[in-house]
Amino acid sequence: MSKNKDLYILERMKRGSLDKVMTFLILIVEIIIFTSMRSTFLSYSNFHSILLTSVQVGLIAIGECICIIGGFIDLSVGMVASFAGLFAAVAIEQGAPLVVSILVGWLVGLFSGFIAGMAVSRLGMNAFITTYALQQIYRGLIFIWTQGMPRAMVGEIYKPYVRIGQEKVLGGNVQLPVIIMIVIYIIFALFMKYHRVGRSIYLVGHNHKSAYISGINVKNIRLFMFMASGFLAATAGMLVSMRTGSQQPFVGELYALEGIASALVGGTAMEGGKGSIGMTFFGVMIVYMLKNGLIMIGMPDFYQYIAIGILLFIAVLAQTKKEKK
C-alpha cells in the first residue's frame, strides 16, 4: 500500500516536472530559432519590448489561470479591459483625481466579475456561454458610448495618468508597467500558494464536492475567481491606455484567447485543479516571443493567428494525451 502510494507521488512529481520541462523546451527552441534568424532578437531592448507588450495579456493570463484552475473559463476579459479603461479615461476627463479614476476602473472590473461570478456560482450557468454573452453586451455598450472612436489622451489633465504607463525606472532601463506586472505576478503566485483562499481554488477545481464537504464555501470561491479575473482585466485595460496614451475602444479583442493560450501553454490543466502562476508567466513569454519573432522575421501579422492556433492545439493535445495514460 505504502509502496503504491510512493509510486503515485513519484508519478505525480514526474508529471509535474514534465509539464515544466515541456514549457521551457518550447521557450528555448523558440529563442534559438528566432535568434538564429535575427541576431537582435536576444538583445536587451527587444527583450524589454516583448515584456512591455506582454503586460496586458500577462495580467489577464493570471485571471484565466485562476479561473481554469478553478474549473471554469472567462471569455469576457477582453471587453472588460476595454470597458474599465474607458471608464477610467472618462473619469479623468471629468476632472477626477488620479486615484479616484483608477478606483473607478477597478470597480468596473470587479462589478463585471461579480455578475459573471454570481451567474456561474449561484445560478449554476455555463461559464463559457455566460461570459461570452457578457462580452457581447459590453461590446455593444462600448460601441454606443464611444461610437467606435478612440480617445487620445493628450493634454495636461491626462498627464499623471499616462505617466504611470510611460515612466522609466531603474535608471531609465525599465518601463513602469513591466515592474507592475512582475509585482502582481509575485503577489498572486504567493497568494495561490500560501493563502487559504488561493489553495481552496485548487481544491474546488480538483473536486468541488469534496471541497464542499471539507467545509470550503465553494460558491464564494467561485465568485472570487471571477472577480479576481475582472480586477486583473481592468488593471490590464488601464495599463494599456496609460502606456499608449490613447483609449482604443476594442483594444481587448484578442486578450481572452491569448490569455487562455498562455495559461495552457504554461501547463495549467484544462480540467482544473492544476497549474501555477509562475509557469503561466513563461506561457505568456512563449506566446509573445512567438508574436514578436514572427514580426521580426518579416511575416505578415496574420501568420500569428495560425501560429497561436497551432500552439494552442499542441498544448491541449500534449495535456490530454498525458491524462489518458
Next chain:
Amino acid sequence: MENSSKKKRIKLTSDVKQIILIVAAFTIMILVFSIGSEYFLKKDNIITILISAVPLGLIAIGECACLVTGVFDMSPGMVASLAGVIWATLITQFGMNTWLAFAIALFFGLFSGAIAGVSTAWFMMPAWMSTYALMQIWRGVIMIITGGKAINMSAYPEFKVLGQTKITNSITLPILLLIIIYVIVYFVFKYTKFGRSLFIVGGNIEAAKNAGLPVKSIQFFCFVLSGGMAALGGLVFASRSASANPIIGELYAMQAISATVVGGTKMGGGKANIAMTFIGVLIMVGMQNGLNMIRLPAFYQYIASGLILFIAVMLQTSRQN
C-alpha cells in the same frame, strides 16, 4: 407502472412548456417589431429574413448535433468563410470548373469537421478548445489566401446559380434548400438510428457505451456534419452575394450556438428539437432585421444578442435546478 407514467407526464409538460416559451418569445418579437415598423411584416421583408437565415440556419443544424452530444463546435464561422474563399479562388486563379470547385470546397468543410472530430473523439481534447484553435488556423489561412480582401465573383454567372436561382417569383433556391434540409434533418433526428443515438450519447455517455453504441464514431460524425453544413452555408452565402467575403463568418459560431440554445437545446447535451432550433434561428435573424427596421444602430444587436443568450441560458439552468 403508475409511477413511470406519472414521470412521463411531468417530462412531457416541461417539454411543452419550453416550446410554449420559445414560440411566445418569437411571437412577442414579431409583435414588437411590427408595431415599431410597418414594413416588418411585409412579404418582401419576410423573404429577406428567410434568405439571411439560410447560412445561419445550416450552421445551426451542425451546431445542434454537436450540442446534443454535449460539445461545442467553435469553428463553423471560419469554415464557412474559408469554403467560400476556396470556391472562389479555385475558379478565378486555377480556372477550375465551377461545380468541381464547389465539391472541393464542400469537401474541405467535411475535412475540417473530421479534424475536430478525431481530436475530440479519439484524442479526447476538449472540443471547444480544439475547434477554437482550428478556427484561428483557418482565419490565418483565409488571410493568407485573400489578404483580407473580398473576392468579387459577379463576372461568373455559374457561381451565382446556387444562391440566386428563383423558384417562384420571390422564393429563391437557398430558401427551398434550407427548408428541405431542415425537414430531412428533423426526420433523421427523430426516426433514424443515428439521430436517436445522438440523444443517448448526450444524455448519458457511459450508458451509451454500455449499450454498445459506437460513441466515438457518433461524436466524429457530429463534427463532420457540422463542418459540412458550415461549408454549405458559406458556399450558399458566397453564391448569393456573388463574392467570397473573408470575415463573414466571424460571428456565425456564436450566433448558431445562441440560436440552438434559444431553441431549447440543453447545454449539457441530450435534449434538442430541430424544429425549435429553426425558430431559434428565426429569432436571432429576425431580431437583427427588426433592429435595423426600427433604425437602431447595428451595435444594439450585440447587446440584444448577448442579453437573449444570457436569459436563455439562465432560464434553462433554472429549469434544471
